[in-house]
Structure formats: structure tokens, C-alpha cells
Amino acid sequence: MSETDNATKGMSISEGVVIEIxxxxxxxxxxxxxxxxxxKVRKGERIVICGPSGSGKSTMIRCINRLEEHQRGQxxxxxxxxxxxxxxxxxxxxxxxxxxxHFNLFPHLTVLExxxxxxxxxxxxxxxxxxxxxxxxxxxVKIPEQAxxxxxxxxxxxxxxxxxxxxxxMNPSIMLFDEPxxxxxxxxxxxxxxxxxxxxxxxxxxxxxxxxxxxxxTVANRVIFMDGGEIIEENEPVAFFNxxxxxxxxxxxxxxxTH
Amino acid sequence: xxxxVPHPDLPPPITNVGVIGWLRTKLFSxxxxxxxxxxxxxxxxxxxxxLIDWAFIKADWFGDSREACTSGGACWVFVNVRFDQFMYGLxxxxxxxxxxxxxxxxxxxxxxxxxxxxxxxxxxxxxxxxIYPIVAYYLFxxxxxxxxxxxxxxxxxxxxxxxxxxxxxxxxxPIGIVLALGRRSKMPIVKSVxxxxxxFWRGVPLITVLFMVSVMLPxxxxxxxxxxxxxxxxxxxVLFQSAYMAEVVRGGLAAIPKGQYEAAEALGLNxxxxxxxxxxxxxxxxxxxGIVNTFIALFKDTTLVLIIGLxxxxxxxxxxxxxxxxxxxxIEGYIFAALIFWIFCFGMSRYSQSLERKLHTGHAR
Numbered sequence: 001m002s003e004t005d006n007a008t009k010g011m012s013i014s015e016g017v018v019i020e021i022x023x024x025x026x027x028x029x030x031x032x033x034x035x036x037x038x039x040k041v042r043k044g045e046r047i048v049i050c051g052p053s054g055s056g057k058s059t060m061i062r063c064i065n066r067l068e069e070h071q072r073g074q075x076x077x078x079x080x081x082x083x084x085x086x087x088x089x090x091x092x093x094x095x096x097x098x099x100x101x102h103f104n105l106f107p108h109l110t111v112l113e114x115x116x117x118x119x120x121x122x123x124x125x126x127x128x129x130x131x132x133x134x135x136x137x138x139x140x141v142k143i144p145e146q147a148x149x150x151x152x153x154x155x156x157x158x159x160x161x162x163x164x165x166x167x168x169x170m171n172p173s174i175m176l177f178d179e180p181x182x183x184x185x186x187x188x189x190x191x192x193x194x195x196x197x198x199x200x201x202x203x204x205x206x207x208x209x210x211x212x213x214x215x216x217x218t219v220a221n222r223v224i225f226m227d228g229g230e231i232i233e234e235n236e237p238v239a240f241f242n243x244x245x246x247x248x249x250x251x252x253x254x255x256x257x258t259h
Numbered sequence: 260x261x262x263x264v265p266h267p268d269l270p271p272p273i274t275n276v277g278v279i280g281w282l283r284t285k286l287f288s289x290x291x292x293x294x295x296x297x298x299x300x301x302x303x304x305x306x307x308x309x310l311i312d313w314a315f316i317k318a319d320w321f322g323d324s325r326e327a328c329t330s331g332g333a334c335w336v337f338v339n340v341r342f343d344q345f346m347y348g349l350x351x352x353x354x355x356x357x358x359x360x361x362x363x364x365x366x367x368x369x370x371x372x373x374x375x376x377x378x379x380x381x382x383x384x385x386x387x388x389x390i391y392p393i394v395a396y397y398l399f400x401x402x403x404x405x406x407x408x409x410x411x412x413x414x415x416x417x418x419x420x421x422x423x424x425x426x427x428x429x430x431x432x433p434i435g436i437v438l439a440l441g442r443r444s445k446m447p448i449v450k451s452v453x454x455x456x457x458x459f460w461r462g463v464p465l466i467t468v469l470f471m472v473s474v475m476l477p478x479x480x481x482x483x484x485x486x487x488x489x490x491x492x493x494x495x496x497v498l499f500q501s502a503y504m505a506e507v508v509r510g511g512l513a514a515i516p517k518g519q520y521e522a523a524e525a526l527g528l529n530x531x532x533x534x535x536x537x538x539x540x541x542x543x544x545x546x547x548x549g550i551v552n553t554f555i556a557l558f559k560d561t562t563l564v565l566i567i568g569l570x571x572x573x574x575x576x577x578x579x580x581x582x583x584x585x586x587x588x589x590i591e592g593y594i595f596a597a598l599i600f601w602i603f604c605f606g607m608s609r610y611s612q613s614l615e616r617k618l619h620t621g622h623a624r
Contacts (some may be wrong), residue, residue: 067521086529093527104522108540108620117536118526150620170526 016042018174018205019064024073026059033059034070035229043173046206048216048237051226052252057209060226061176064207065096078173094122097167101179103159105151111138111162112147115169123170130169137165141195157188161195168199175199177208211256217241225249314594325585337588338595341579345595348415348570354407358418361395388429411489415570417599419489423496423561423571428554430497435504436543440534442509453505460502465563468495473567492564500557507549511542544618551611555604572596 019041026034034056041047049057062068063075066082066089075082077092106114115134119125125133138144141161143154151159160180167175177196181189193215200206200219210216216223216237223240225233225248233240233249241257244250274280287293317332321339328334338345347355368387371377399422402408414422441453460468472495473488480486515538523533543550565574576596580589 065525067524090527090529093525096525098522098525100518100522100525102516102518104516104518106519106522106537106541108544108618118528121532121536122527152620166526 018043018078019207020074020076021064022074022076024063024070024075026056026063026068026070026072033229034063037073037231039224039231041174041205041207044203044205045221046200046204046219047208047222047224048220049207049209049224049226050211050213050216050252051232055226056229057226058178061178061207061209064174064176065093065098067098094170095172096174096176097170097172098176099160099163099167099178099180101182103151103156103163103183105159105163105166107151110148110150111143111154114151114162115166118166118170134165134169137168138162140168140198141165142191155188156184157191160184160188160192164192164195164199174205174207177206177210179209179211181210181212213241213257225252227252325588333591333594334588335591337579337585337591341575341585341592344416344579345572345575345599346417348419348575349413350409350415350418351407351413354401354409357398357401357406361398362421364394365391392426392429411487412569414489416575417572419564419569420558420561420571420573423489423493423564424554424558426493427496427500427557427561431500431504431553431557432550434497434501436508436539438501438505439508439512442505443512457502457505460499461506463499465496465499465560466566468499469563469567471495488567489569492567492569496557496561500553500560503553503556504550507546507553508542510549511544511546512538514545515542544615547611547615547618551607555607558603558607559600572599 017040019039021037021039024034024037025032037060049061051057059068063070063082064077069084070082078095080088080091080095082088082092105111106117109117112131112134115137116127116130119130119133120127135144135147138147141164143158143161143165146154146158146162151162154162164180180196181192184192189212193212196206196208196215197219208215208220220237222234223237224231225240225244225246227248233244233246235245240249241253244253274283286296313332315332317330318335319328319330319332320335321327322336323340325334325336327336343352343355347358350358365387368383368391371383372380372387377383397403397406399414400409400411438453438457441449442457444450444453469492472491476491477486519537519541520533523537528536562571562573564571565577570578573596576592579585580592
């Protein structure tokens with residue numbers, strides 16, 4: 001974006017890389033959660049990250065918009081390096097949308113207000129324009145008729161779709177999904193996945209932490225397997241599922257695919 | 260196969276609904292409960308009719324000296340005669356209009372806040388919070404615009420109670436919010452300053468605070484500097500109550516899930532915007548009962564200014580009952596004071612309940 005600090009512009013070497021993570025480490029106190037993570041994501045790529053719980057997959061994607069800070073290594077998002085500099089963090093957050101496991105909608109605001117809040121207060125968009133844009137996205141996630149309701153009056157699946165619309169209202173170029181379907185009842189998972197598939201078709205760069213292997217097979221360009229804070233294996237979905245290279249990956253796949 | 264026909268809705272048994280049902284379930288459900296019901300009815304019979312008899316039927320209302328009280332009931336003549344002093348203290352009678360005008364103005368300004376369709380509530384609230392107090396101050400104190408200057412030591416009665424509690428309420432909430440945010444801050448110096456402040460003011464009784472500001476503070480001030488006693492009392496009350504308010508607000512802040520902060524951050528809202536737009540509206544709504552509780556306590560605590568020589572409503576009543584012309588009518592005086600306090604406190608309580616209902620957005624926590 002035009003406001004990007006010139007000093008950090010053009011740091012990504014290869015063409016079309018929007019997220020670049022180099023030798024990133026993170027500790028929670030003494031506990032080494034992320035170990036030497038390196039990852040390049042090109043524009044429009046759809047990446048699924050899976051792994052057992054506690055493997056650091058959520059922590060990794062939360063580092064990308066600085067909800068968690070890393071202690072060593074480098075994260076460059078859309079040409080802006082994440083440092084303590086609050087300007088850089090704000091710059092990255094404008095470009096990166098995030099969808100959470102527990103939706104995290106604002107319960108005191110209506111669906112429409114949830115969607116308009118950030119465009120109005122962060123992007124300084126006039127209210128009317130923000131509302132029109134919000135309605136457009138609510139139509140895309142197929143719940144424009146719920147705009148005047150409060151989140152507490154919606155089902156889990158509807159809430160998650162509102163959360164997706166809310167992120168899209170900021171016009172991000174990258175979307176992060178942190179287990180978006182894990183807190184949903186089975187019959188609502190499909191409506192959220194459908195929305196995500198539809199989003200993928202628009203060419204959005206997406207990083208999804210998920211256990212929905214069907215989604216990974218149909219939508220992802222790449223699947224990343226993490227365990228113990230490291231990236232163990234990454235491959236194209238077909239190769240990943242049919243021909244896993246590491247024993248740890250094989251074990252994980254056998255555990256989640258046998259039922 | 261036989262087709263299923265839905266069972267029609269039948270009326271409930273007569274013993275479960277209506278007056279009989281209510282009596283059976285609420286008053287006479289068991290022999291023990293029936294006994295208690297009869298006992299309570301007897302106690303009400305013993306106390307309420309004589310009270311009504313004393314306070315209304317046998318009471319004397321009009322007159323201008325104790326000779327008017329002959330019926331043996333309550334002597335409201337006493338309250339009647341002293342009414343102006345109870346309301347305005349020792350404020351000069353010919354200047355009462357200034358106080359009436361100030362309070363009338365406040366009521367007038369506040370009315371649109373309760374009208375749903377009025378859209379400039381923010382601006383109006385700002386006027387009430389920032390411009391009105393200046394106007395009210397000049398009306399009360401005078402000394403300019405051709406108004407006679409009236410020293411704060413002559414302010415008294417209900418006027419003083421309302422001024423003290425109004426300032427206390429309006430000032431202690433924002434200070435309390437800042438202190439609560441400070442106490443949850445990650446910055447160690449900010450945090451410890453707030454913790455020390457809160458724990459200090461919560462640890463001392465209000466009487467001590469009032470004594471300190473009125474007796475000790477002047478000793479530290481340069482010789483001859485005048486620092487109004489009412490202002491000192493106000494500062495003491497505000498600092499004291501803001502410490503309590505801070506803890507109430509902190510309770511609300513602690514109840515907001517971490518995900519709300521994260522969602523706000525992820526959308527690019529900075530600290531103050533996420534606090535102001537996301538966290539505080541939810542946190543304050545959760546602790547409305549606690550906040551109003553503190554307001555009510557503050558309202559009643561203002562009576563303590565009596566000990567530093569300021570005469571609020573209760574102070575004026577107490578002065579009046581020691582008047583040698585009116586000895587023996589303390590019950591009427593205290594009942595009147597209690598009634599006024601009760602009306603204001605009950606009003607606050609009802610308002611908080613309606614506010615809670617209005618702000619409820621159907622989310623389960």
C-alpha cells in the first residue's frame with residue numbers, strides 16, 4: 001500500500017511473495033513454542049496448516065498479524081517487516097483479516113455495526129459508504145437479512161459467516177483462519193466451509209488452521225504439517241495425503257482419517 | 260396404521276390459575292406457610308394502621324409555630340416551616356431563584372436524553388457535562404454578571420447534597436475508569452501508581468478523608484491562601500469514591516473475554532479505540548448494578564460533610580431539631596430527610612434497572 005514505509009518496501013525478493021517468514025522462533029516464558037519456522041506464501045495461495053493440538057499452528061498464524069510477537073527471525077507481510085514499531089503493525093493489520101475459532105463478534109453491536117466499525121474508525125470511511133460495503137459482504141456470505149440483529153440472536157454458523165464478512169469489510173489482501181469450524185455444530189460446518197470455498201475462488205490469499213481434510217483436499221494449494229513447534233512437512237494436497245514422507249505425518253493422518 | 264391427531268390444548272385446572280391458584284401456591288401452600296401468612300398479616304395490622312393514623316389522619320400540616328400541632332399526630336408544620344432551609348440551607352431567600360433556575364435548566368437539558376428519537380444525544384451530554392457546570396457555578400456562587408456573591412459556606416440543605424453528589428458522581432466515574440485501566444496496564448509504573456492510589460483511598464474511612472482535607476490540608480498550603488472548604492470536601496469525596504469505582508469497573512473489564520481484545524486488534528483498532536468502542540461499552544454494561552450501588556453509597560455518604568461544618572439536608576434537619584422553639588419534633592425531621600434520600604436512591608436504582616433492560620442485546624455469557 002502507498003502508506004508503506006519506504007525503508008521496508010521491496011524486502012521480499014521473489015516475485016509475488018506476500019508473506020515471508022525466515023527462521024522465526026518464539027518462546028512463551030521458558031517454553032520454546034515455535035522453532036525455526038520458515039515459510040513463503042505467494043499471492044493467491046491457499047494454505048492449510050494442520051497438526052496435533054499444541055503443535056504451534058495457531059500460534060504461528062497469530063504471529064502473522066502480531067497477535068503474538070516472535071522473539072527471533074523475521075516476518076515480512078506484504079513488504080512490511082513486523083517489528084515493535086506500532087506503525088508497521090498497524091500497516092500489516094490493515095492488510096490481514098482474521099477469523100477466530102470462537103467468532104469473537106462484538107455482542108453489544110448489531111451485525112451491521114460489527115462490520116462497519118473498523119472501516120469507519122480505522123480506514124476513516126464515511127458511515128454510509130461503510131454500510132453499503134458491509135451489506136455487499138453480508139450478501140456474499142448470504143445473511144443480509146440478519147444485518148439489524150445482534151450476534152447473540154444468530155446461530156454459530158451464521159455468527160462465523162458474519163465474522164468472515166466483518167474481516168472482508170476491511171478489504172484485506174490476506175485472510176487468516178484459526179480453526180474456523182472447530183466450535184460449530186456439525187450441521188453448520190458446511191455453510192462456513194462453503195463461504196470459505198467461495199472466498200478462495202475470488203483469489204484471496206488464505207492461511208487456514210483446520211482439521212477439515214475435505215476442505216484441504218479441494219481448496220488448498222499446499223498443506224503444511226506441524227508438530228512440536230516445527231514445520232515437519234509441506235506438500236501439495238494430493239501428494240500430502242497419498243504419500244506422506246514422515247512417520248509423524250503418517251501417524252497423524254492415520255489418526256484423523258480412520259473414522 | 261392409525262393417523263396421528265395432535266392433542267388439543269386444554270385449559271389448566273382451576274386450582275392452578277387465577278386468584279385461587281395464586282393464593283394456594285404463594286400464600287397457603289402448606290400449613291406452615293399458611294401460619295406465616297397469618298402471622299405476617301397480623302404484624303401488618305399491628306403496625307401499618309397506627310402509622311397511617313399518626314402520619315396522615317391525626318397529623319397537622321399547616322401553621323407557623325408549634326401551637327398549631329394539637330391533634331396528637333405528626334407535626335408536619337415543623338417541616339413546613341423549615342422547608343426552605345432544608346432545601347436551600349442558609350442561602351439568602353431572595354436569591355433562591357438562582358438555585359431553582361440552575362436545577363430547572365438541568366432537568367430541561369436532561370429531558371431530550373430520554374427521548375428515543377432525539378439524535379444529538381452526544382452533543383447534549385457534552386453540554387451537560389462541560390458547559391452546564393460552569394453556568395451552574397456562576398449561578399450558585401455569583402460574584403459576576405451582576406449577581407451577588409454568595410459564599411459556599413452558606414450553601415446548604417438538599418442543594419448542597421445534590422451539588423456534592425452530582426459532582427462526585429460525574430467526576431468519580433471517569434477517574435475510576437482511568438484507574439481501572441491503569442491497574443490492568445502492562446506498564447509497571449502506571450500499574451503501581453494506580454494500585455497504590457486505589458488501595459490508599461479504599462483503606463481510609465471517608466470521615467478521615469474529610470478531616471484531612473479540611474483540617475490538615477490548609478496546614479500544608481502557603482500562609483493566607485484561601486482554598487474553599489466545599490471544594491476541598493468535593494475533592495476528598497471524588498478521590499475516595501473513584502477508588503471504589505475503579506474496582507467496580509475493573510470487575511467488568513476482567514469479565515470481557517480475551518477474544519474481544521484480539522478481534523479488535525486484528526481489525527487494526529489501536530488500544531484506545533478498542534477500549535472505547537469494544538471493551539468499555541461491554542464492561543460498563545455488565546457492572547451497571549455495581550456502579551449505581553457506588554453512586555447510591557456516595558449520595559448517602561455526602562451527609563458526612565456535617566463533621567467539617569457543611570450543612571447538607573441531614574445537617575439542616577439536625578440543626579432545626581435543636582432549635583428551642585421546635586424541641587421534640589426530631590422524628591418528623593428525620594422521617595422527612597429519610598424520605599427525600601429514599602426518593603433519590605430509589606430513583607437511581609430504578610433508572611439502572613431500566614438501563615440494563617434497554618442495553619440488553621440478547622447475548623448469553
